[in-house]
Amino acid sequence: MEFTISQKDFSRSINIVQRAVSSKNTMPILTGIYLEARKDKGLHMKATDLELGIEYWVKADIITEGKIVLPASHLSGIIRELPDDNINFKADLDKYEAELTCLSSRFKIKGFDADEFPQLPEVNIPHKITLNCGDLNRLIDEVKFSTSTDQTQPALTGGSMVIDSGKIRMVATNTYRLSLSSLDLDGSPEGKKEVILPGNTLSELSHLLDDDGEVEILIGDNYVRFNFNGIVLVSRVIEGQFPNYQQVLPKEYNTKVRVDRNNLLRSVRRVSLIARLDSNVISISVKDNKMIITSQDSEEGFAREEIEIESQGPEQNINIDAGYLLDVLKVLNDDVVILELIGPLNPLTLKKENSDDFIYLVMPVRR
């Protein structure tokens, strides 16, 4: 097995597939990157932690074919530090050992038998849809922060992806707050399909997706495959039932608030400096085009912010977790957000202005 490849191409490719390398040491070979030199197709690279797998093809000058698995951390560290020149890669496939040469640098790395590397799963009888990479990235970014970290309820640690009636919808909730983001699809398939993607899959997709290009999604029963920009990402889905959130989405509201997102973000952040010393609960009062945000008056101090808003409807007072409001205000980039309130025991709803593609709910805190 021998090939030459530019340092830049090799380093970039390793950075892509390395995201799927296992951080746990249960199977040593999974700490590695699979490399296969094919005269017809170039260098094939893949990595997997058995939940997530990423594969990538990169152009290389293949001299002799072969395959080997090398420890990802050593390989990526070395390639990143090599000069911007051509790298010669030669592997002794009996000893599972690779030799890398670049100008006057020479490295030997011990690896693993490539035949023992697991195959990435196939997605059978998939539901197939296509959308813009930037759109999928928006869907993911708008929901992924709402996933739960509580491993006793696995379904909540992921994001629900639903394809139905020409729409794609992503939802995540930890039962105290919920994000719902949706998009109209061009020519989606018949029927409804629903899977739960692991939180880590959402994070890695968000890292790898550019705004450019299209992504093809093949949704099976146990696996979902994403094809974009030459990258193949295969993710296991989380088994279990995602909660029926439709019933908690408020159908109406009493008071509507139009507020500058950045003003609200900065004010909540300041009040939170005092509130988080207690339990990070802030009180929001809305009355006559003014919003007052306060912390509880505690041993540590007190904070009060006043913001100009546009409000319609009766006065409102609600207590919520400041962190839940900060999370969503940081992710959106709209100038203005809309808040809808019913009463102190009902969820606060946050939406975009002039768009129905995003709904965020925060449950109130009773004190």
Add this chain to the structure above:
Amino acid sequence: MEFTISQKDFSRSINIVQRAVSSKNTMPILTGIYLEARKDKGLHMKATDLELGIEYWVKADIITEGKIVLPASHLSGIIRELPDDNINFKADLDKYEAELTCLSSRFKIKGFDADEFPQLPEVNIPHKITLNCGDLNRLIDEVKFSTSTDQTQPALTGGSMVIDSGKIRMVATNTYRLSLSSLDLDGSPEGKKEVILPGNTLSELSHLLDDDGEVEILIGDNYVRFNFNGIVLVSRVIEGQFPNYQQVLPKEYNTKVRVDRNNLLRSVRRVSLIARLDSNVISISVKDNKMIITSQDSEEGFAREEIEIESQGPEQNINIDAGYLLDVLKVLNDDVVILELIGPLNPLTLKKENSDDFIYLVMPVRR
């Protein structure tokens, strides 16, 4: 107590004195910043962890005088997040409580009785010298990474500062490597003065010193005081005897090497990727204008780098800790460095070209 101050000035001043705030919670008042409003002088701020103290005066519009101590983390968090406008500060000195108002933001913070805040120590009968801030910064940066972290030998956790015969010299060592950096002083006082500055003092000085302006150093027996750019930094000195390093400084060498610093840095860093999997020991061979750097041939792999150098003298082979070489190569910014070698059991010496103001020794590793 009441004053107004610009958010920018207040935030900048807090950042300066906050560096001396205690990170331990042994005395709650030491987690605070002392604030004193004086009609004649503005706002006086200070903080100390009893080893290090920093004070600073900042311009403020003083309405009524008074003093209070406020928790540094709350105060700095709030001031940093406030808008770029004027802040009104009003304190209730009976309740030890301050109220901050800025546009439509209002904060109350509970604090401490300023009378209980410790005085920064005076430096009696000091030895006084003056030098450029940039020069002191260089002296510190060139030695501070060589301090020891072993608390059982307190003298080695600091840097020795010696004023003698018109020179200032800083030295740090962990017994496996040593940095010595020196500078000629204009008009230094008679006699020799020697103190050990704590490692943390060196770090904080390095953070606060700009390249501009002059620093006045008052060296007493137990404390050293640095005055620069309106900042007063008082540091306790470490008691104990600094080792007599003069005897380990090699008087001569057998082989001299002139090498590009950046080439050497990048090569050692790459070999270290493999070497650190073992014990981070690298072998350096010098012969006929070539330097070969290799890792041990271990279970994990092998690395070899070859660099063009200019060498005079017999062939040399030495094993050293790669980290010790990387530390110094990262800190220097010369294009070229000089290595002097005696033999495999003698220290490796690293110097600047055309300057005697820096010496770095690394002890060899025996294998």
